[in-house]
Amino acid sequence: MKASSPARETIRLGLVGDNIARSQSPRLHRIAGRLCGLDVTYDRLVPADLGRDFDAVFAACGKRGYRGLNVTYPYKERVVSKLAVNDPVLRAMAACNTVVFDAPTPAGFNTDHTGFIAAFRTVFGNAGPGAVAMAGTGGVGRAIGFALGRLGASELRLFDRDRPKAVALASALASVFQGLRVEIAGTVADAASGADGLVNCTPLGMDGHGGTAIPQSVIGSQSWAFDAVYTPVETAFIRDARAAGLAVMSGYELFFHQGADAFDIFTGCKVDREALRQELLKSAPASDEE
Structure with a gap:
C-alpha cells in the first residue's frame, strides 16, 4: 500500500x-x-x-x-x-x-515602495521621473514619494487638502534625500505647472470615490502620469492623461508588483x-x- x-x-x-x-x-x-x-x-x-x-x-x-x-x-x-x-x-x-x-x-x-520602483522601471525604463506633482500624501503617497526619491526625481511638489500631512511627508523626505527639492503646493494646478510627471495618490477615481484629484484643465504639458487607483484601471485621470498625449502607468502595474x-x-x-x-x-x- x-x-x-x-x-x-x-x-x-x-x-x-x-x-x-x-x-x-x-x-x-x-x-x-x-x-x-x-x-x-x-x-x-x-x-x-x-x-x-x-x-x-x-x-x-x-x-x-x-x-x-x-x-x-x-x-x-x-x-x-x-x-x-x-x-x-x-x-x-x-x-x-x-x-x-x-x-x-x-x-x-x-511593497508599495518597492513595487512602484519596479513598475516605473518596467514601464518607463531608465528614464528619470524629473519634477513630479503628487496629489495625496497619505499611506500610499508616502511610499511613492520615497520611491520617487530613490528613482532620482529632481523635485517633488506635494498637494494634500490636509496640509499637515504634506508638511510631514516633506520633512520625512528631507531627512533621507538631502538633495531632493520638496515643495508644498497650494493647489493641484500650482503643483502641475511645469512638472514632468503627474501622480495621483488619493482615493479619488476609485470605485465608491468618484471624481478626480488632477483635473483635465491642468494636464497636457507634462510627459508622464501615474494613478495609484486600479479599480477601475481606466480612471478619469488616466483617460485624460492619455488623451493629452502623456505616457501613462496605471495602478494595475503597482498592484501587480x-x-x-x-x-x-x-x-x-x-x-x-x-x-x-x-x-x-x-x-x-x-x-x-x-
Whole structure:
C-alpha cells in the first residue's frame, strides 16, 4: 500500500482595508501560491463588515494563524505602531502595507515602495521621473514619494487638502534625500505647472470615490502620469492623461508588483512574475476593467 504524502501547510493571508470588495489581491496570491506549489488562502477583512475596529481585527489575525496581512486604505499609517520596522528608510516613511506574523512583534514592510520602483522601471525604463506633482500624501503617497526619491526625481511638489500631512511627508523626505527639492503646493494646478510627471495618490477615481484629484484643465504639458487607483484601471485621470498625449502607468502595474513583492515576503518563494502576469490575465473576471 502506497504511503500517503504528508499534508502541505496552508499559508493563511489576508487584506485589511475599507472598500476592498473588488480587490484582486486574493486572486493574485492564490495564483502565485499555485505557481509555487503552495496552498494559499487569502481573505478580505473589512473592519466595518466584521463589526470591529482595525485594532481588533489586526489583533485577531495575529491570534488566528495568519502568516501575513496586506494593509490598505486607510490603515497603512495606523498599523506602523504595532510593528517591528527594521529598515531606517521605512521608519522614516512611517507607512506599511505588508505585515508578517513571525515573531512576538509582527514585522512591517512596504511593497508599495518597492513595487512602484519596479513598475516605473518596467514601464518607463531608465528614464528619470524629473519634477513630479503628487496629489495625496497619505499611506500610499508616502511610499511613492520615497520611491520617487530613490528613482532620482529632481523635485517633488506635494498637494494634500490636509496640509499637515504634506508638511510631514516633506520633512520625512528631507531627512533621507538631502538633495531632493520638496515643495508644498497650494493647489493641484500650482503643483502641475511645469512638472514632468503627474501622480495621483488619493482615493479619488476609485470605485465608491468618484471624481478626480488632477483635473483635465491642468494636464497636457507634462510627459508622464501615474494613478495609484486600479479599480477601475481606466480612471478619469488616466483617460485624460492619455488623451493629452502623456505616457501613462496605471495602478494595475503597482498592484501587480507590490503584490508579487508581498508574496515573496510572506512565503520566501520568488514567484515567476511573467507566469503570474499571464495567469492573472487569463483568469480575470469578465466584469473587471483590467
